Amino acid sequence: QITLKESGPTLVKPTQTLTLTCTFSGFSLSTSGVGVGWIRQPPGKALEWLALIYWDDDKRYSPSLKSRLTITKDTSKNQVVLTMTNMDPVDTATYYCAHTGYYYDSSGYRYYMDVWGKGTTVTVSS
Amino acid sequence: VIWMTQSPSLLSASTGDRVTISCRMSQGISSYLAWYQQKPGKAPELLIYAASTLQSGVPSRFSGSGSGTDFTLTISCLQSEDFATYYCQQYYSFPWTFGQGTKVEIK
Numbered sequence: 001q002i003t004l005k006e007s008g009p010t011l012v013k014p015t016q017t018l019t020l021t022c023t024f025s026g027f028s029l030s031t032s033g034v035g036v037g038w039i040r041q042p043p044g045k046a047l048e049w050l051a052l053i054y055w056d057d058d059k060r061y062s063p064s065l066k067s068r069l070t071i072t073k074d075t076s077k078n079q080v081v082l083t084m085t086n087m088d089p090v091d092t093a094t095y096y097c098a099h100t101g102y103y104y105d106s107s108g109y110r111y112y113m114d115v116w117g118k119g120t121t122v123t124v125s126s
Numbered sequence: 127v128i129w130m131t132q133s134p135s136l137l138s139a140s141t142g143d144r145v146t147i148s149c150r151m152s153q154g155i156s157s158y159l160a161w162y163q164q165k166p167g168k169a170p171e172l173l174i175y176a177a178s179t180l181q182s183g184v185p186s187r188f189s190g191s192g193s194g195t196d197f198t199l200t201i202s203c204l205q206s207e208d209f210a211t212y213y214c215q216q217y218y219s220f221p222w223t224f225g226q227g228t229k230v231e232i233k
Binding site: 019037046047048049052059061063064096101103105107110111112113114115117118119126 | 128142156158160162169170171172175176181213215217220221222223224225226227
């Protein structure tokens with residue numbers, strides 16, 4: 001059974017750096033085809049994809065946030081860490097991490113987010 | 127960036143109704159689309175991927191269709207536990223993007 005859990009501060013001040021940890025079980029990030037992504041959702045708003053890291057350390061970022069985001073993995077600890085610099089009140093949101101499932105078709109391997117953590121709420125305020 | 131237009135934003139329906147939610151892409155994405163259900167205060171849950179493949183454990187009253195730019199999520203017989211917000215999401219290219227959501231409320 002795949003499970004993920006997000007952890008990190010609930011309150012950060014503007015300009016500070018946010019560090020979130022996704023601790024997972026039921027899979028290994030050293031296994032070919034595995035990935036973990038981060039998504040956020042401001043209060044009352046839609047979901048926004050942020051970043052993704054694959055088993056081979058390939059990383060993808062949202063272009064609008066790329067300069068502020070870093071995603072890393074610690075395979076031995078079964079963790080993925082997302083850091084976001086220069087936090088602003090508009091970054092107030094619930095942050096989720098998610099496991100990526102995959103399938104193979106004529107275009108190659110395709111990845112999608114199949115199991116999500118419960119999320120952690122982050123408020124940015126002075 | 128692939129933009130997504132999801133409609134309607136709000137849908138009022140009764141238990142037993144057949145409901146349809148639409149998702150239109152700004153460019154073709156083949157069948158690389160997922161649908162999620164989100165209940166208040168909870169994380170999204172995957173319903174459908176590859177536009178029409180039902181995730182394991184999801185009731186068969188949920189179905190997805192479409193390819194290219196136009197996609198549809200259908201709930202054949204709405205149950206009380208289906209009142210929630212639904213999101214489409216494309217994974218054809220990065221950045222992955224979501225629709226704005228459709229809230230299905232009790233009529």
